[in-house]
Amino acid sequence: MSTVIRFHSYGGPEVLAVEDQRVGAPGPGQVRVRQQAIGVNFVDTIFRRGIYPVPLPAVAGVEAAGIVDAVGEGVQGFAVGDRVAYFLAPGSYAAERLIDAAQLVRLPDDVSAEQAAAVLTKGLTAWTALHGFHRLAAGEVVLVQGASSSVGRLVARWASALGATVIGTAGADKREALAADVDHALVSSDPALAAQVRAIAPRGVDVVYEFVGAATFAASVEAVRDGGTIVNIGAASGAPQIDAATLAARGVTVRGGPMAQHLEGAAREEATGAVFAALRAGTLGTLAVTRYALSDAARAHADIAARRRTDAAILVP
Structure with a gap:
C-alpha cells in the first residue's frame, strides 16, 4: 500500500x-x-x-x-x-x-529531485510570463505586483537578468527583503503606488506582471504606458475588475490564462531547458x-x- x-x-x-x-x-x-x-x-x-x-x-x-x-x-x-x-x-x-x-x-544529472519539485512549475510560470504572454526585451521597464511571492520573485530576478529595469512591490513587512531582487522596491498597499511608479518611469512601464489582483490592479492600470501590456498571472487578493474599453482606448493589452498554451510542442523542451539553465546559472537565486x-x-x-x-x-x- x-x-x-x-x-x-x-x-x-x-x-x-x-x-x-x-x-x-x-x-x-x-x-x-x-x-x-x-x-x-x-x-x-x-x-x-x-x-x-x-x-x-x-x-x-x-x-x-x-x-x-x-x-x-x-x-x-x-x-x-x-x-x-x-x-x-x-x-x-x-x-x-x-x-x-x-x-x-x-x-539532468545535476538537478536533484528536490530542486525539480521546488522550481519546475514556478520556473515555467516565470518563463511563460517573460517569453509567452509577453516577450520581454532588454531595456524594458517592468512592474511586478507581488514580487515577494515565490513566482513573483523568480519573474523579478529573471527579468533583471534579461536586461529589464524591475520595479517590484510587496507588503510593507517584506519590502526590505525584496530590495535585493529588484531595482526599485515599493509597498503594494501604498495609496500613492501608481505615482511612485510614474516617478521612476514617467511614460509608464512597458509591462506589468500582476500576481496580486483586485488590490493592486487599479495602480497597475495607472502605471502601465499607453500601448503597454498587463499580464494577469495570479489574483491573491481576488479577481480584478477590468475596464476593457478604457484599456483598449489606450492600446493596453491584457493577457493571461493557462500557461499550458505556451508550453506545447518544441516550446515545452525549450522552456524546461531554460528553467534548468537559469537554476544552474544562479539567475533564480538561492x-x-x-x-x-x-x-x-x-x-x-x-x-x-x-x-x-x-x-x-x-x-x-
Missing part, C-alpha cells in the same frame, strides 16, 4: 485526507513513478477550495519528481531507473503514481526549500494560507 492525499469535498486544509492506495501496473503509454519530492504550489490550494472545480474525490497536487519503476506497453524514451519530473499533471500528492509518459521531463512529510500536506497548505513561508515547499513521501 502507498500513501496518497485526497480531498472529497472543497474547503480548507482540513479537507486533505491521508489515505492508502494500491498502485497497479502502468497501462499502455504510462509509467509508474516512485516519487521522491512533491511540489506544493498555490494552484493546489485553488483546486482544493473549488475555485477551479475538479471531479471529486481528487488527489491533490500537480508536480513532482522521482524515479520510473515500471513502464507500460508502447512507452518510448523512458526506462526503469530513469530520473524524471512533471508539472501541471493533477494527482501528484502520492508516494507513487501512474502517469502518461508524455507528461514527463527527464531530469533555492530555499521547506520540507514537509507527505502526511503533513494539510499543514503545508495552512502555512501557505497564513503566509508563514515564502520559500518553496515540498512534500517528502
